[in-house]
Amino acid sequence: MVTKTTFKKKFPDVKVQKLQTEVVFSRKHVEDAVLQMCGMMGLGLLYYSYSNKWITVYTSDKMKKALDSMKPGTEVFHEHYGVYGKVISEEPFIICGELCIRVDFGGMLESGVYSCTCFVI
Numbered sequence: 001m002v003t004k005t006t007f008k009k010k011f012p013d014v015k016v017q018k019l020q021t022e023v024v025f026s027r028k029h030v031e032d033a034v035l036q037m038c039g040m041m042g043l044g045l046l047y048y049s050y051s052n053k054w055i056t057v058y059t060s061d062k063m064k065k066a067l068d069s070m071k072p073g074t075e076v077f078h079e080h081y082g083v084y085g086k087v088i089s090e091e092p093f094i095i096c097g098e099l100c101i102r103v104d105f106g107g108m109l110e111s112g113v114y115s116c117t118c119f120v121i
Contacts, residue, residue, distance in 0.1 A: 002047055002049060002058070002097075004016050004058065006047075006058075007047070007058055007060070010117070010120065011060040011062050011063060011120075012062075013060050013061050013062055014046065014058055014059070014060050015043070015058070015060065016056065016057070016058055016059075017037070017056075017059065018054065018055070018057075019033075019037075019054070019055040019056075019057070020053050020054055020055075021053045021054075021055065022053070023053070024053060027050070030048070030050045030055055031048075031094050033055070034048045034055065034057055035094070037057065038057070038059060038064075041059075042061075042064060043059035043060070043061065043063075043064055044059060044060050044061065044063025044064030044065070044067045044099075045057065045058075045059055045067075045094075045098070046058040046059060046060055046098065046117065047097050047098045048094075048097050048098075062120065063116070063117070063120060066119065066120040067092060067099065067116060070087050070089075070101055070116060071087060072087055072088060072090055073086060073087065074086070074087050075087075076103060076119040077119060077121070078103075078105075078109065078114070078118055078119065079121055080118065081109050083105055083108045083109050084105075084108075085103040085104055085106065085108075085109070085111070086103065086104050086106070087101055087102070088102045088103065088104050088111075089101040089102040089103075092116055095113065098115050098116070098117065099115070099116040100113050100114060100115050100116060101113070101116055101119075103119075
């Protein structure tokens with residue numbers, strides 16, 4: 001289960017927003033609402049979960065700064081594997097509640113989709 005403490009070590013500025021909807025939304029509708037909220041508030045999305053009519057969103061200013069730098073062609077460092085790669089996604093996208101990007105490591109590591117949090121130091 002994801003809680004605020006899940007992110008506290010890497011993102012000490014983590015914030016939690018809880019939203020209630022009037023009806024049960026589709027996954028796409030929830031994703032759009034979460035991304036719009038984060039954009040309007042200037043926050044970086046760490047993770048969101050949705051159950052019934054409740055949306056819980058975990059955000060961070062530190063994540064927002066990192067996301068602003070994850071543009072196509074920019075270099076990112078995967079701290080777990082110790083390798084650099086180039087962002088090839090036009091913009092981050094949501095998979096299973098968290099923002100992800102496609103990265104090409106040039107043969108050093110398998111290119112693919114990785115959580116944006118992997119590239120925040």
